[in-house]
Amino acid sequence: MSEITVRPLGVEEWEQYRSMRLTALGESPEAFVATREAEESEGEDFWRARMERSTRLLAERDGQALGIASVGTYEEGEGIAQLFGLWVRPEARGSGVAARLVRAGALVAAEQGRSQLYYWVGTDNGRAVAFASSFGFRPTGNRRPMRVRSEDDGEEEVAMTLSLAGDRGGIPTL
Template sequence: MSEITVRPLGEEDWQQYRDTRLTALRESPEAFAATVDEEQAFDEDFWRLRMTRSTRLLAERDGSPLGIVSLGRSDERPQTSELFGLWVSPDARGSGVATELVRAGANLARQQGQTQLAYWVGSDNGRAVAFASGFGFRPTADRRPMRVQGDDEDEVAMVLALGGDRGSAPVEF
């Protein structure tokens, strides 16, 4: 089996991001605040602008998309980047794709001089909490309502320290 590769997408890759994002929305509608109908209606200018607002990382094997995640900056915490929109194709789940996407996001944030990486996880989503914890993310006291439509669960901010000591406590979030 070929290696999983992760690469950042540029503005010129907007169609590939759009196609993968729409696939994610169709496959896992419960995981996103947006709907496939809403996003399918957006034009090229919207998608190009979206590509410039955050870094989009695409995981592939042999040129076929396996998953995506976005990396943005926190408005409130200038030294913190935030992972969001993580999705892995069902046939690639459990094969290390999510790990490679998060690792690439953490490395990119570190290269950009960030000291922390935040990842909002549904507090009742034991699998996601375990995945993030295993990666080194630690829960904070920060909570917010889940942004997914029709869900009354809350999300917890989990933070990964990007310094040399991954076991160090995150700065208060």
């Protein structure tokens, strides 16, 4: 089996990102705030602008797209980036794709001069908390209502943070 590679997508690759994003929204609607119906009607300008706002990462094996993730700024803290929109095709789950995307996201954030990487996970999602913890992410006191269903249903997510300086929690140095 070939190696999983992760690469940043350029603005000109907006159609590839759009395709993966819409697939993710259709396959895992509960994992995202947006809906497939809302985003599939958006035009090229919307997608190009989205590509310019954050770094979009694509995981592939033998030219087949397996997963996506994004790295962007976190407005509430200087020097902090956030990893978001992480999604892996169901048939590729458990094969290391998500781990590769997280590592690549940490490297992108470090290259951008960020000192921390945030990753928001549901407080009741033990599997996601354990996954993030395996990279060295630690829970912070920052919590917010889950925006997937309703802000009124009481579900929360917690920001987990990974230090990008000093002990890198298993993230390779640049």
